[in-house]
Amino acid sequence: xxxIWFHKLASPPHAYGIAGRLAPWFGWPAGMxxxxxxxxxxxxxxxxxQQGDAFRIVYVHAPSAxxxxxxxxxxxxxxxxxxxxxxxxAHAVAAAAAPIGATFTALALATxxxxxxxxxxxxxxxxxxxxxxxxxxxxxxxxxxxRASIDDRDRADRASAVLAIVGVVNLPIIHYSVYWWNTLxxxxxxxxxxxxxxxxxxxxxxxxxxxxxxxxxxxxxxxxLRAEILRRERDAAWLRAELA
Amino acid sequence: MTPRRKRLLAVxxxxxxxxxxxxxxxxxxxxxxxxxxxxxxxxxxxxPSGRTFRIxxxxxxxxxxxxxGTLEVRFVVTDFRHSVPVRYEGLLPDLFREGQxxxxxxxxxxxxxxxxxxxxxxxxxxxxxxxxxxxxxxPTPAQAAE
Numbered sequence: 001x002x003x004i005w006f007h008k009l010a011s012p013p014h015a016y017g018i019a020g021r022l023a024p025w026f027g028w029p030a031g032m033x034x035x036x037x038x039x040x041x042x043x044x045x046x047x048x049x050q051q052g053d054a055f056r057i058v059y060v061h062a063p064s065a066x067x068x069x070x071x072x073x074x075x076x077x078x079x080x081x082x083x084x085x086x087x088x089x090a091h092a093v094a095a096a097a098a099p100i101g102a103t104f105t106a107l108a109l110a111t112x113x114x115x116x117x118x119x120x121x122x123x124x125x126x127x128x129x130x131x132x133x134x135x136x137x138x139x140x141x142x143x144x145x146x147r148a149s150i151d152d153r154d155r156a157d158r159a160s161a162v163l164a165i166v167g168v169v170n171l172p173i174i175h176y177s178v179y180w181w182n183t184l185x186x187x188x189x190x191x192x193x194x195x196x197x198x199x200x201x202x203x204x205x206x207x208x209x210x211x212x213x214x215x216x217x218x219x220x221x222x223x224x225l226r227a228e229i230l231r232r233e234r235d236a237a238w239l240r241a242e243l244a
Numbered sequence: 245m246t247p248r249r250k251r252l253l254a255v256x257x258x259x260x261x262x263x264x265x266x267x268x269x270x271x272x273x274x275x276x277x278x279x280x281x282x283x284x285x286x287x288x289x290x291x292p293s294g295r296t297f298r299i300x301x302x303x304x305x306x307x308x309x310x311x312x313g314t315l316e317v318r319f320v321v322t323d324f325r326h327s328v329p330v331r332y333e334g335l336l337p338d339l340f341r342e343g344q345x346x347x348x349x350x351x352x353x354x355x356x357x358x359x360x361x362x363x364x365x366x367x368x369x370x371x372x373x374x375x376x377x378x379x380x381x382x383p384t385p386a387q388a389a390e
Contacts (some may be wrong), residue, residue: 023322049377050339058371084252120364121337153337165258169266182280182300184347189369198371 010089012240016229021220027069031210041206048202057115059206060190063213064108069135069171071217075143076168079161090231091157094164095147096224100217109133113195120184128177129185131171139167153232166177280347282323291352299328299358300347300366308342321358332360339365344382 005241008014041059048055075097082090112130124130143160150156178187189197196203233239269279280300283290291297299321305321316333319342328347340346345366350359 046373046375048371049374050344051371055371080255084248084255086248119337119339119367121362122364123333125279125364128277162258165255166262168259169262173266173270181274181277182282184279184364184366186367186369189371191274197369199373199376201373203373 008201010087012089012092012229012236013242014231015089016226016242017232019226019229023222024225026215026222030212030215030219031151033208033215037205037208037212040208041202045202045205046199051119053221054115054118055202057111058189059209061108061111061115062206063209064104064111065133066210067213067217068101068105068133070214071104072140072164072167072171073137074221075101076164077083078112079164082157083161083165088157088232089229091161092227092228094143094161095157096221096228098140098144098147098160098164100220101113102137102144104213104217105133105137105140109137125184127183127185128181129174129183132177135170139163139170143167171219175208181185283321283326283328284323286328286352289325293352295362296349296351296361298347298349299330300345301328303340303342303344303346305342321348328358329356330358330360332363332365334361334363336363337365339367 009018027221037059042056045056047053059164075094078090078093078097078153081087082094109130116125117123146163147156147160150159178185190206198206230239255296278300283299283301285291286299291299301321301323304320304322307318309318310316314333315335316331317336318329318331320327322328330350332348332350334390338386340363345368347364347366348358348360349364353359
């Protein structure tokens, strides 16, 4: 098998160019899907039979929660690739992903609290789902802080990669918390197998938002990766040639 | 063994080791990780006695009794096998109603009643417009006559 394309991709100049060309292909569809999803979810979808209009926060909450986990998985895989194959670009991907994931996690927790107050009667409870999602936020914060606290780039890459990989254990706990333990949080509405527990005219805006958020993550990751490459390669000859 | 394979094994060992440690810890603390007990567990004596805990289940249809002029309310929480009567005085969340999932925090008194100091509503994972909900659960004859 020919791996030249792969090694090319791992070289900063190529990755810098490819990321710049790819980003709009994620960004524009993301913007359109999110606009369509917001219109469908906030205007077209009917109110829920028992939650009323307050259910509409699901259109931000569920995609944020999904992204909080997808970004962590992306970051951990990139960190593992960087650790095992010594690919610096993979560490750059992990470094670029961490703040995005932390933002989505914070957004999921905040929208969940705003939802919880009128629906459950409380902003916060220490049930397994909410607590494990809060631990995810702390994991992101730990990865970001650890990277920032070590001056030597290679050591910072390796140390934060190990922490990111350790934290992967939390992902299945978050996902299965609502099945393994009695929690206040309800089980998943969308599952891979089986019919979604949501009416069709409420469902399609949610799917549009999920896909839109995911593509948005792709676009922001590519843009942040370019910035990360610029920071890491600031003394490189190719960059001087590129910017000249 | 090449250095690369060594590093790969190290990463796999980290994930497996941390995973096993976490699984053991969760197994050891499994009772403490339960956010609430259902009525069957309470009646079987699994719930802690003498201190507060949470009970969760459905509010039995027709069981809600309010004392006029006060915030006092009594209802029965069921998991469709066993039921526990609950007493509560205070504000209830908007979603609280008969047939709705609730979680109450409090303790058992000597008479087998659960005296709650907080009642939270537990909503489910189903979303549908009111018309669909009505067609799924047609109103009872008493409601239809109103």
